[in-house]
Amino acid sequence: MELPFAESWKIKMVEPIRKSTREERERWMKEAHYNVFQLKAEQVYIDCITDSGTGAMSDRQWAAMMMGDESYAGASSFFRLKDTITRLTGFTYVIPTHQGRAAENVLFSYLVKAGDIVPGNSHFDTTKGHIESRKAIALDCTIDEAKDTQLEIPFKGNVDPKKLEKALAEHADKIPFIIVTITNNTAGGQPVSMQNLREVRAIADKYNKRVVFDSARFAENAYFIKTREEGYADKTIKEITKEMFSLADGMTMSAKKDGIVNMGGFIATRWEDWYEGAKCYCIPFEGYLTYGGMNGRDMDALAVGLDENTEFDNLETRIKQVEYLAKRLDEFGIPYQRPAGGHAIFVDASKILTHVPKEQFPAQTLTVELYLEAGIRGCEIGYILADRDPVTRENRFGGLDLLRLAIPRRVYTNNHMDVIAVALKNVYDRREQITKGVKIVWEAELMRHFTVQLEPVK
Numbered sequence: 001m002e003l004p005f006a007e008s009w010k011i012k013m014v015e016p017i018r019k020s021t022r023e024e025r026e027r028w029m030k031e032a033h034y035n036v037f038q039l040k041a042e043q044v045y046i047d048c049i050t051d052s053g054t055g056a057m058s059d060r061q062w063a064a065m066m067m068g069d070e071s072y073a074g075a076s077s078f079f080r081l082k083d084t085i086t087r088l089t090g091f092t093y094v095i096p097t098h099q100g101r102a103a104e105n106v107l108f109s110y111l112v113k114a115g116d117i118v119p120g121n122s123h124f125d126t127t128k129g130h131i132e133s134r135k136a137i138a139l140d141c142t143i144d145e146a147k148d149t150q151l152e153i154p155f156k157g158n159v160d161p162k163k164l165e166k167a168l169a170e171h172a173d174k175i176p177f178i179i180v181t182i183t184n185n186t187a188g189g190q191p192v193s194m195q196n197l198r199e200v201r202a203i204a205d206k207y208n209k210r211v212v213f214d215s216a217r218f219a220e221n222a223y224f225i226k227t228r229e230e231g232y233a234d235k236t237i238k239e240i241t242k243e244m245f246s247l248a249d250g251m252t253m254s255a256k257k258d259g260i261v262n263m264g265g266f267i268a269t270r271w272e273d274w275y276e277g278a279k280c281y282c283i284p285f286e287g288y289l290t291y292g293g294m295n296g297r298d299m300d301a302l303a304v305g306l307d308e309n310t311e312f313d314n315l316e317t318r319i320k321q322v323e324y325l326a327k328r329l330d331e332f333g334i335p336y337q338r339p340a341g342g343h344a345i346f347v348d349a350s351k352i353l354t355h356v357p358k359e360q361f362p363a364q365t366l367t368v369e370l371y372l373e374a375g376i377r378g379c380e381i382g383y384i385l386a387d388r389d390p391v392t393r394e395n396r397f398g399g400l401d402l403l404r405l406a407i408p409r410r411v412y413t414n415n416h417m418d419v420i421a422v423a424l425k426n427v428y429d430r431r432e433q434i435t436k437g438v439k440i441v442w443e444a445e446l447m448r449h450f451t452v453q454l455e456p457v458k
């Protein structure tokens with residue numbers, strides 16, 4: 001008999017979590033204005049609000065922290081981090097930052113000007129924010145297939161080469177660089193194939209442009225290339241990673257994802273001019289060049305985290321857990337963005353709460369219902385997150401309305417996944433009775449989902 005699959009680690013330290021009663025949750029949800037961001041973490045049983053900075057560090061990472069060099073300038077921790085990044089990516093210039101959006105802020109301060117256009121595959125919201133706040137345009141060139149949640153294709157995060165080529169043919173002079181997000185977070189943690197990265201490179205070369213990878217989940221992307229793309233089954237994750245980055249000119253990184261640290265990020269590039277340009281913004285925004293917003297000990301933990309998370313076994317444990325949750329949802333017929341992505345399951349609320357009008361935010365309603373059911377915290381990636389149209393101030397109902405269940409790395413067991421699946425099934429089973437959603441009582445002008453105050457529709 002074939003042995004079953006099990007985690008590639010064992011547990012050395014545990015953190016107690018607490019269940020609550022339905023009455024408690026109803027009170028807390030009301031106090032939080034039906035916005036899960038305003039709950040206290042201790043009011044949550046299983047927390048799937050994000051996989052960012054919520055992973056569990058290994059014993060090797062904790063041990064490395066003790067070797068942290070907190071020197072202001074020239075810390076040995078920086079050089080250990082830099083050497084690891086260079087070994088994994090081939091990039092020789094490295095600037096640490098306090099998280100991913102800070103890397104974007106520093107690099108884009110140098111590269112993006114008013115009137116520019118930055119084409120890419122579904123820019124992440126902070127990436128888009130850092131482009132748009134400079135009065136430039138983030139042009140989405142993702143393949144159309146990404147919008148169909150039920151379509152199963154292996155690389156649903158890909159850039160559409162035709163859309164990209166058109167953008168370059170029409171606006172080459174306004175395009176400072178192309179950005180490719182690996183994996184494509186906004187499209188549901190969907191990977192980008194090596195073939196697609198090569199096509200992007202060819203188009204970039206044709207127009208003499210550079211390419212940045214927004215690399216928060218580059219290791220998960222490499223895992224999907226190994227397991228789904230022809231010709232990569234026998235390559236190691238580190239070989240695939242190196243090949244991926246050979247097709248880019250630089251990267252921005254949120255280390256809170258595939259670096260498996262709680263805080264951190266960096267820029268890396270092969271070009272001296274980009275380094276020289278970006279470094280002038282690192283010093284005022286982040287800090288001196290050999291720490292740029294990170295503690296020495298955190299740079300050491302990151303160096304080890306990057307090394308560990310570019311090993312197949314660690315990634316396999318992670319991705320198989322996300323797939324496991326997906327399979328449980330399949331058993332119950334619950335619709336989600338297919339196939340399961342690398343870091344989360346995106347439940348298609350518009351296909352479940354069909355009696356809740358879109359004006360009453362079905363995905364937010366489902367998020368609230370799941371919390372009330374079992375104390376599980378997901379997060380709405382839907383009509384509330386989409387904000388209002390900047391001109392008409394109308395809600396934007398054009399996109400998908402999803403409940404995201406992000407899975408922290410190395411934190412929960414498959415027993416927790418079972419609880420999530422069954423809790424969602426219980427809500428799913430009574431979906432016909434859920435006919436009313438929520439309404440907005442107070443909202444901020446931008447990024448309203450974090451602070452919005454809601455009330456159930458009576």
Ligand SMILES: *Cc1c(COP(=O)(O)O)cnc(C)c1O
Binds near residue numbers: 100215264
């Ligand atoms: C999280 C993320 C960012 C921003 O990183 P932070 O560390 O949250 O600032 C940028 N791009 C992608 C794809 C991300 O997932």
